[in-house]
Amino acid sequence: MGKCVTSFISGGTMFNLLEFVRGNSIFKQFKVNDLLFLEYKCVADQAAVNVWSKYNYFLYVVRGKKMWQSSRAKYCVQEGEAIFVKKGANIIHQFFEEGFCSLMIFVPDDFIRNVIKESSAPIPKFSVENTDTVINLHLDEVLSAYFPSVLSYLGKEEPPPGNLLEIKFKVLILDLLLSSNNESLCSYFQSLCNRSTTSIREIMESNFMYNLKLEEFASLSGKSITSFKKDFISTYNCTPGKWLLKRRLELAKYLLEVTDKNINELVFETGFENASHFIRVFKQAYGLAPLQFKKQIVEHIGR
Numbered sequence: 001m002g003k004c005v006t007s008f009i010s011g012g013t014m015f016n017l018l019e020f021v022r023g024n025s026i027f028k029q030f031k032v033n034d035l036l037f038l039e040y041k042c043v044a045d046q047a048a049v050n051v052w053s054k055y056n057y058f059l060y061v062v063r064g065k066k067m068w069q070s071s072r073a074k075y076c077v078q079e080g081e082a083i084f085v086k087k088g089a090n091i092i093h094q095f096f097e098e099g100f101c102s103l104m105i106f107v108p109d110d111f112i113r114n115v116i117k118e119s120s121a122p123i124p125k126f127s128v129e130n131t132d133t134v135i136n137l138h139l140d141e142v143l144s145a146y147f148p149s150v151l152s153y154l155g156k157e158e159p160p161p162g163n164l165l166e167i168k169f170k171v172l173i174l175d176l177l178l179s180s181n182n183e184s185l186c187s188y189f190q191s192l193c194n195r196s197t198t199s200i201r202e203i204m205e206s207n208f209m210y211n212l213k214l215e216e217f218a219s220l221s222g223k224s225i226t227s228f229k230k231d232f233i234s235t236y237n238c239t240p241g242k243w244l245l246k247r248r249l250e251l252a253k254y255l256l257e258v259t260d261k262n263i264n265e266l267v268f269e270t271g272f273e274n275a276s277h278f279i280r281v282f283k284q285a286y287g288l289a290p291l292q293f294k295k296q297i298v299e300h301i302g303r
Helices: 017-021 109-118 142-155 163-179 183-193 199-206 214-223 225-236 240-258 261-272 275-286 290-302
Strands: 027-031 035-042 046-053 056-063 065-071 074-078 083-084 088-094 100-107 134-136
Touching: 017 035, 017 046, 027 142, 027 163, 035 142, 035 163, 056 074, 056 142, 065 100, 065 290, 074 083, 074 134, 088 199, 100 142, 109 163, 109 183, 134 183, 142 163, 163 183, 199 214, 199 225, 214 225, 214 240, 225 240, 240 275, 240 290, 261 275, 261 290, 275 290
Parallel strands: none
Antiparallel strands: 027 035, 035 100, 046 088, 056 083, 056 100, 065 074, 065 088, 083 134
16 A cells, blocks of 8 residues: 655645545545545655545544544544544644554535434433534444444455445444443534534634635535625624634734744644744734744743
């Protein structure tokens, strides 16, 4: 298996994970309607990459380890562990000690909604609110058996019947909802049934620190770019560009105050295009260049 071609990703540029893997011949994969099952093998040539996907995905690690960084926390997953990643953006950190291999299952919101709405089984209510964009999975008996079974299909020359994979995946979602072992994930699944689209506020608050284009924010919101801009102004009473700049500057200022991150790290983790743009707009907003601002903080602490 060849290396994943990621050398073109630099600075705060976003990598469309779903579009890269879908139909890519270097990955064993099956597409069943809107579901995508694939074996992901990659030895990335960068320590960290900004990625986004308009679909949610399950990830089960077969070999090696990687770390997913959300706006709230870092999640290291290694062999035999699994996570669920909501649609949107994250930073993925690569470890180079060994190769990485995983099973990925991409699934859109609508598929999850339809499975739940079509079910006649009594589904318990879960109360976890405001879950993170990355959710650790507890591998109970159901999940422990399910992921290896899908991998065994990917190892065969002939693909399994598409309806078989789809039915097994629907059963998995229902089994998860009837289990008490993954309350955060179940709560998120149920929240999808309470709305037809994800709110602009939820998308923006979870993803503003990534260098997504407005068209990509609109895609995550399930809207056209025209509807997205209109609804954004109605929600925030300002344009997306102004709001994004303000939030990213606030985050950069906070990171300067509480961490020792350098300029390139700040650019990478706050969604700015490049260092020169970041330095210019930061100085316009706060009257000092970032390093001058940091120096002032250090001097103040040292008094």
